[in-house]
Structure formats: structure tokens, C-alpha cells
Amino acid sequence: MNTAVRTSAFPVAGVAPRGRFSRRVREASRQGSLVVQPRMGFGDLVTMREGLLGVRAADAAAVGTITLDSYTRVNDHDSARQALRTGAELNGFPLVAHGPAATRRLLGEVSGDGFPVQVRHGSALPYPLFEAMVAAGVDATEGGPVSYCLPYSRAPISEAVKAWARCCELIAAQPEPMHLESFGGCMLGQLCPPSLLVALSVLEALFFREHGLSDISLSYAQQTHPGQDLEAIAALRRLAGERLAGADWHVVLYTFMGVFPRTLVGSFRILEESVRLAVRSGSERLIVKTPAEAHRIPTIAENVDALEFADAIARDEAARAALPSTPPVEPGNRTESGAQVRATDSGVYEEARMLVDSTLELAPTVGEALIRAFSRGHLDVPYCLHQDNANRSRAYVDPGGMLRWAEAGRMPLRVDRGGTGRRPVSAKGLLGMLGFNERRFDREQLTHGHFTSRPSISARSAS
Amino acid sequence: MSQVMLPAKRFVVSSVSSDAHMWNLVFLQLLLEEQGAEVTNLGACVPDELIVEECRRTRPDVLVISTVNGHGHLDGLRLIRRIRSEPDLADLRVVIGGKLGVRGAENIVYAEELALSGFDAVFEADGGIDGFQEFLATLENADRPALASGAAA
Numbered sequence: 001m002n003t004a005v006r007t008s009a010f011p012v013a014g015v016a017p018r019g020r021f022s023r024r025v026r027e028a029s030r031q032g033s034l035v036v037q038p039r040m041g042f043g044d045l046v047t048m049r050e051g052l053l054g055v056r057a058a059d060a061a062a063v064g065t066i067t068l069d070s071y072t073r074v075n076d077h078d079s080a081r082q083a084l085r086t087g088a089e090l091n092g093f094p095l096v097a098h099g100p101a102a103t104r105r106l107l108g109e110v111s112g113d114g115f116p117v118q119v120r121h122g123s124a125l126p127y128p129l130f131e132a133m134v135a136a137g138v139d140a141t142e143g144g145p146v147s148y149c150l151p152y153s154r155a156p157i158s159e160a161v162k163a164w165a166r167c168c169e170l171i172a173a174q175p176e177p178m179h180l181e182s183f184g185g186c187m188l189g190q191l192c193p194p195s196l197l198v199a200l201s202v203l204e205a206l207f208f209r210e211h212g213l214s215d216i217s218l219s220y221a222q223q224t225h226p227g228q229d230l231e232a233i234a235a236l237r238r239l240a241g242e243r244l245a246g247a248d249w250h251v252v253l254y255t256f257m258g259v260f261p262r263t264l265v266g267s268f269r270i271l272e273e274s275v276r277l278a279v280r281s282g283s284e285r286l287i288v289k290t291p292a293e294a295h296r297i298p299t300i301a302e303n304v305d306a307l308e309f310a311d312a313i314a315r316d317e318a319a320r321a322a323l324p325s326t327p328p329v330e331p332g333n334r335t336e337s338g339a340q341v342r343a344t345d346s347g348v349y350e351e352a353r354m355l356v357d358s359t360l361e362l363a364p365t366v367g368e369a370l371i372r373a374f375s376r377g378h379l380d381v382p383y384c385l386h387q388d389n390a391n392r393s394r395a396y397v398d399p400g401g402m403l404r405w406a407e408a409g410r411m412p413l414r415v416d417r418g419g420t421g422r423r424p425v426s427a428k429g430l431l432g433m434l435g436f437n438e439r440r441f442d443r444e445q446l447t448h449g450h451f452t453s454r455p456s457i458s459a460r461s462a463s
Numbered sequence: 464m465s466q467v468m469l470p471a472k473r474f475v476v477s478s479v480s481s482d483a484h485m486w487n488l489v490f491l492q493l494l495l496e497e498q499g500a501e502v503t504n505l506g507a508c509v510p511d512e513l514i515v516e517e518c519r520r521t522r523p524d525v526l527v528i529s530t531v532n533g534h535g536h537l538d539g540l541r542l543i544r545r546i547r548s549e550p551d552l553a554d555l556r557v558v559i560g561g562k563l564g565v566r567g568a569e570n571i572v573y574a575e576e577l578a579l580s581g582f583d584a585v586f587e588a589d590g591g592i593d594g595f596q597e598f599l600a601t602l603e604n605a606d607r608p609a610l611a612s613g614a615a616a
Contacts, residue, residue, distance in 0.1 A: 070481035070532050074508055079481070083537070091533040091565055122483060152483040154508055188485060258486075296567035297533065383489050385506035427493035434486060 018215040018248065021116040021140035021179035024063060025217075025250055025284050033061040034278055034314040035285040037252075038303040039120065041067030041092030043083065045106055047300075048093050052110040052117065054300040060311030063285075064110065064117035067092045072129065073122045073152065091297060095119065096128060100135035107137060116140060118181070124153035124160045130167040133178065140179035142219075144204035146370055146379075147183035150386040157374050157388045161367040165211050172212030180213055181252055185220035185236065187381050190258030191395050191433060193403050194223065194232035195351035195413075196381065202239045202356050205249065207366040214247045217285065221254040222274045224436050225401040227344040233281035235349035239356065250284040253277060259434045260294040266441035267291035268309060275310045279317040280341070286310060294438075346402065351413065355379065358412055377410035394425065397433045401440070472524040472602055477505040477514050479538035482530045487561060491529055494592075498599065511545050518546070518555055524602065528559040531588065535563035536573035540580055547581040560586030560595060 028035045038055055042048045052064045069092035071080040080094035095103055111117045116139035123129055126143065133141060149160035171178045184200035201218040208216050218240055220233050233251060240249055255274040261267045271288060278286040290306040292298035298306075320340075359379060363369040373379040377390030384391060392409030405415045406425075425433070476491050478484065485507050492504045503521055505513065518526055526546075528539060539559045546552045559582050564570040567589075574585040586594045 070483070070534050073483070074481055076481065079537075088537055089533075089565055151485060152508065154506070154510075190486075296562075297565045383485070385485055385488060385504060387506075425493070427490055427497055430486075430490055430493055434490075 019116075019139060019176050019179045020113050021063070021118065022215050022217075022248055022250070024114065024116050026248075028061045029250070029284045031061075032318050034275070034283070034311070034318075035061050035063055036307045036310045036314070037063050037118065037285060037287050038065050038307055039067050039287060039289070040065050040298075040300070040303050041069065041120075043069060043090035043092070043094060045098060045102060049106055049110060051300045051303070052106075054304050055307065056110060056115045058304045058307045058311075060307040061314075062115075062307050062311070064115055065287075066095070066117060066119045068119065068121040068123075068129075069094050070122075072096055075123065075125060075128060077128075095121075095136070096132045100132045103132070103136035103138075111139065118142065118179070122148055122152045124149040124155040125163045127163050127166055127170075130170055134170060134174060138178055140181065142181035142183050144182045144184055145207060145367065146200055146374070147187060147204060150374075150381055150384050150389050151188050154387070158371050161207075161371055164207070165367055168208055168211030168213050177213060177215055179215045179217065180208055181217040181219060182208065183219055185218065186254055186257060188384055189221065190223065190256070190437075191397075191403070192382055193395050193405055194220075194228060194235070194348045195355060196379070196411075197221065198232055198236045198239065198348060198352035199355035199359070200379070201236060202243060202352070203359060203366060203370060205240065205244055205247075206356075206360075207370065209244065209247060210366045216244075216247055217250045217252050219252050219254060220283075222256040222270075222277060223403050224397050224440075225344070225403065226273055226277055226341040228346060228348070228402050229277050230281055230341060230343035231346060232348045233277070233283060234343060235352050237282065238349055239353060243356070251282070252285040252287060253281070253283040254287045255289040256437055257289075259438045260289060261438050261441040262294045263442045263445035264291050265445035266438070266443075267293065269444060270437060270441045271306060271310060272313050275313040276317045276341075279314050279321065286314075344402070354412065378412065380409040380411050382407075396425065397436045401436070471499050471501050473501045473503075473521060475503045475505065475514070475517055475521060475523040475526045477509045477517075477526070477528055478507045479528060479530045479535060479542060480508060480510050481534045481538055482532040483507045484531045487529045487531055491527060495527075495599075511542050514542065515546060515549060515552065518552055524556065526555060526557045528557065528582075529561050530559070531562040533562060533565035535559065535561055536570075536577065539563065539577055539582070543577065543581040556583050558582060558584040558586065558595075558598065560588070562588045 025035050040051050042051055055062050055064050069090040072094045077096045080097035083090050084097055118140035119133055119138050120142055145161040145164040149155055149157055182201050182204035184204040185197040197220060205216055205218050218236055220236055223229055255271050261270055288306045288310045290298040290302045292302045359369050359373040362372040374388050377392060380390040380393040382393045382395040390409050393411055394407035395403060396406045398404050405413055408415045474495050476488055488504055492502045495502050559577060563573045570587050574587055577585045584598050
């Protein structure tokens with residue numbers, strides 16, 4: 001059922017990938033490999049270089065990542081510079097504070113055709129950053145006017161749309177344009193139903209197209225139910241195939257971004273599930289997480305371990321997919337690792353397509369349509385506190401682990417109330433839903449006696 | 464177990480300027496509202512100036528700063544110094560909690576400096592939510608108690 005996807009990874013024949021990031025992804029895809037990528041950013045140049053070299057040397061089909069720090073994300077470059085002067089610890093690489101020349105030297109030392117590097121940031125108004133990235137010769141970056149605005153900033157969406165339009169046009173004008181990935185499939189990391197994630201990813205990709213880019217990717221983040229995720233990624237690929245003619249696109253999956261399992265076994269299991277999901281769904285690239293994730297920012301070695309583990313699972317899953325006779329299990333049934341999971345049939349494609357189409361009808365341009373859609377609650381990200389988000393929609397995890405709508409707000413959705421209205425979520429209920437995957441994956445180690453005497457990750461890291 | 468605060472206490476809940484995390488703020492708002500509080504939730508990436516203005520405008524019983532991106536020890540320090548430098552906010556009850564640095568369990572090293580710089584209480588994430596709940600209980604019949612007991616983590 002899913003063995004053919006590898007060969008049709010790039011659906012538009014004859015569209016040559018423009019940049020070396022996409023060339024690397026396409027090459028891996030041809031060889032049946034899943035590209036794996038860390039989240040990694042360090043404040044100083046020496047450690048950042050070490051980190052990138054560590055990833056490059058990993059026994060995995062890896063590409064590099066430079067994650068920027070939170071000051072750079074909000075254009076507070078003075079605070080970043082001050083931290084560099086005083087040696088205060090930053091949570092990422094301050095690209096603008098280091099400057100394009102230093103960054104270009106760093107990239108020159110570590111990157112290449114076989115190892116392109118993506119800069120990951122989270123900035124809603126990133127024009128100064130894009131200028132620095134272009135000057136530094138960065139291969140790829142990510143974001144979007146909605147996905148980097150609503151969750152990460154106080155900027156009005158209208159400002160973010162303007163800024164991202166300029167950024168797209170800046171990189172489109174370069175001889176080898178940077179690859180740009182939409183972060184739309186990752187809104188708030190968890191508790192956003194798949195149809196909205198798919199719709200936002202496609203809408204942002206359309207926005208990139210509108211502003212001259214054709215070397216793009218669409219994202220989706222692992223949620224709470226492998227069968228539903230499989231359905232969602234199939235919906236994303238189908239919609240992208242229908243709407244992004246003429247573009248060179250691929251899909252990037254994110255290992256679960258919400259409250260992470262705290263046990264070593266649980267954190268590897270959730271990573272494993274995301275790798276198998278990536279391979280089965282035909283996703284070309286995966287952003288991995290490490291077992292340190294629940295506790296602190298991971299070390300270089302922990303990142304490399306996670307990438308090599310992901311690569312091994314990906315090869316295993318690809319080999320399994322080539323076998324004809326693995327019987328699929330019912331959606332939602334978590335069995336021992338590697339059992340086939342069947343996609344659910346919950347209408348993700350239809351709902352996402354309807355959200356995309358009805359949004360595009362609101363205005364002549366994608367950017368203006370996004371602004372109007374959020375201002376009238378036609379698009380509404382559950383629980384998102386940004387002032388331009390209606391914050392009337394609500395989602396919940398049902399007893400089978402499926403992520404569903406509890407309240408549509410003013411979104412044009414049918415919400416199945418199952419006969420009785422659901423009570424508003426309590427603080428405890430919210431924690432329960434946020435911790436759904438943590439419990440699902442930690443159970444294994446916590447219920448096996450011989451594991452429990454081992455020191456926890458946080459205890460080891462503190463020693 | 465349920466605590467009822469009478470009359471309703473007013474809270475301002477906020478992140479710090481560089482922190483984009485949101486679920487911690489959504490949770491705190493629900494938790495406080497369930498206990499009868501009125502909550503103004505300023506959301507993520509809030510500039511110091513906006514926090515100061517909002518506290519002037521609403522005169523909350525407590526300003527609750529929640530941050531998990533690891534910059535809490537930097538941004539929190541700058542923020543509390545700013546707040547304490549405003550004469551009309553010198554008495555404002557201000558607490559901070561979350562993941563205050565990037566060192567996991569070692570983040571506790573930052574608690575003392577934050578408390579000494581003017582936070583009425585500091586809650587490191589490893590300490591769980593109980594410390595904050597106990598702090599809320601002390602508000603029951605307090606106008607402005609001296610809560611210099613500090614690092615509750």
C-alpha cells in the first residue's frame with residue numbers, strides 16, 4: 001500500500017531542483033533513504049562548528065541544522081551581541097550578531113553538496129535575518145507568515161505577511177535561491193487537528209509560490225495517533241500535488257514536538273514511531289528529537305546518536321516495506337515496534353481542502369486571504385494566544401488517541417459532539433492531553449522492573 | 464482540595480521578551496481561573512515595557528512570569544530590575560517559574576540570584592507545580608505579605 005511512494009517522491013517531472021538542499025534531498029530519496037536532520041544551535045562559533053562536523057560525520061543520511069537563539073528570533077540583536085561579549089549562555093546561534101562573514105566562513109568549512117545546512121529560526125519579521133542569510137550563502141531556511149507569527153511573536157499577521165513577502169522575493173532574486181520550508185504543519189507543536197495543519201502548510205506553500213519561490217517543502221508534525229498521521233500526510237501530499245504544479249516540493253516530518261517522554265525507552269520509541277511514519281508516508285525528510293529533549297538542550301553526541309538511530313530505523317522500515325506480507329494492524333493499535341499501521345479514514349483531506357479553498361476565496365492574493373481568514377476566525381488555531389487568532393476553536397484527544405475538534409469557533413467545520421456537549425477543558429485536563437504521548441511512550445519502561453533502577457536522563461546529565 | 468479565593472485576585476500572566484512558548488501560559492491561566500482568579504494573559508514574547516504598562520493599568524495582586532526557553536535567568540533578571548526600579552511597582556508581588564536556564568536540574572543555580580534581585584518567589588520546573596500552588600494558598604488573606612522566603616524550587 002505504501003511501497004510506491006519512494007519513486008514518486010517528486011511528483012512534477014522535469015522540475016529541476018534549484019538549490020543544493022533540494023538536490024541532496026532528492027538524491028537521498030532516489031536511493032530510498034530518509035534524510036534526517038537535528039535541531040541544533042550553539043551560541044559560539046567553535047561549538048557550532050563542532051556540532052555541524054559531528055552531524056556531518058554521523059552514520060546517517062543527515063543534513064545540517066543551525067538553530068538560532070531566541071534573541072535573534074525577535075530581532076533583539078543587541079542582547080545577542082551582549083551575551084557574546086559576556087559569555088552568557090544562549091539557546092542557539094546568533095547569526096546576525098556573528099554576522100554574515102563569520103557565518104559564511106563557518107558554512108564554508110562544514111557544508112557541501114553532500115551536506116547542505118538549513119537555518120532554523122522562528123522569526124515573524126525576519127527581513128534583516130534573510131539579508132544576513134543571503135549574504136552568508138545559507139542553503140535553506142524555514143518558517144512562514146502564519147507559522148512563525150502566531151506561535152512565536154506579537155507582530156500582527158498583516159506585518160508578518162508583508163515581511164515574508166519581501167523575504168521570499170529577496171531569495172527568489174538570487175542566482176541559487178535558498179530552499180524554504182513551511183512550518184505550517186507544526187502549529188503550537190501539539191493539539192492542533194491534522195486538517196488545519198495540512199491546510200496551513202499548503203496555504204503557506206502557495207504564499208511562497210505567489211512570491212516567486214519554487215524550491216519549497218511542506219511540514220507536518222507527528223501528533224497522537226499513527227494512523228491519523230498517516231492519513232494526514234497522505235492528504236498533505238495529495239493537496240500539494242494538486243496545488244503546487246511547477247514547484248519542486250517535498251514533505252518534512254517532525255518527530256513529536258510537544259511534551260516529550262521522559263524515559264530513555266519512551267523517547268527512543270516515539271522517535272522510532274516518527275521514523276516509521278516518515279518512511280511509510282513517503283516523507284523525504286525528518287527532523288528528529290533526542291532523549292534529552294524533555295530535560296534540556298541536547299549535546300552534540302546526543303544529537304548524533306538520535307540521527308544514527310533514526311537512520312537505522314528508516315533502513316529497517318524501508319526493508320520491511322519491500323516485503324509483501326506484513327499484515328497491517330487496525331489504526332490506533334500500538335503494537336510492538338515495526339508492526340504496520342493502517343491510515344485512518346477520517347476525512348482529513350476533504351476538511352483540509354475545504355479550509356484551503358474557502359480561505360483562498362476571501363481575497364485575490366494568498367497573503368491577504370490569510371490575513372482575512374484569521375481576522376474573522378475562519379482559520380483559528382486552538383489555544384493560540386496571539387492577538388490575531390480568534391482562539392475560539394478547541395481540540396481534544398479522544399479515548400482512542402485521535403486528535404479531534406471539540407469546538408470549531410467560527411471555522412467552517414462540522415464538529416461531532418457525540419450526543420453530549422463536551423465540558424470545557426480544565427487545567428488538569430489540558431495537562432492530561434498535553435502529556436498523552438509522554439504517558440503513551442513512558443509506560444513501557446515504567447512498567448518494566450529492571451529498567452526502573454537505572455538513573456534517569458536528568459540525573460545523568462547533572463552528574 | 465479546591466481553593467477559593469475571595470474576593471477574586473487579579474493576575475497578570477506573561478512570558479518574557481524572548482520566550483515564544485505558549486502552553487505553559489495557557490495552563491496557568493486555566494489553573495488560576497479555576498481557583499476564581501481574574502487573569503490577563505499577555506502571551507508569548509512580551510517586551511518588558513508592555514508588562515510594566517499592563518501592571519500599572521490593572522494593578523494585579525500578582526504578576527506571574529512563566530518561561531521555559533532557557534533565557535529566564537537573563538530576561539527575568541532584566542525584567543525584575545526594571546520593575547523594581549519603578550517606584551510605583553516596587554511593591555508589586557512578582558513571581559517567576561519554569562525552565563530558567565539551559566542546564567536542566569542545574570538551573571537551580573539561577574534561583575537565588577533571581578530572588579535576590581526582587582522576585583518574591585522562584586519556581587524551577589523540576590520542583591513541579593506544588594510550590595506554586597502553596598504560594599497561591601498564601602494569598603488567601605494576604606494583602607502584601609513579605610514573601611522573601613524566595614527560591615521555592
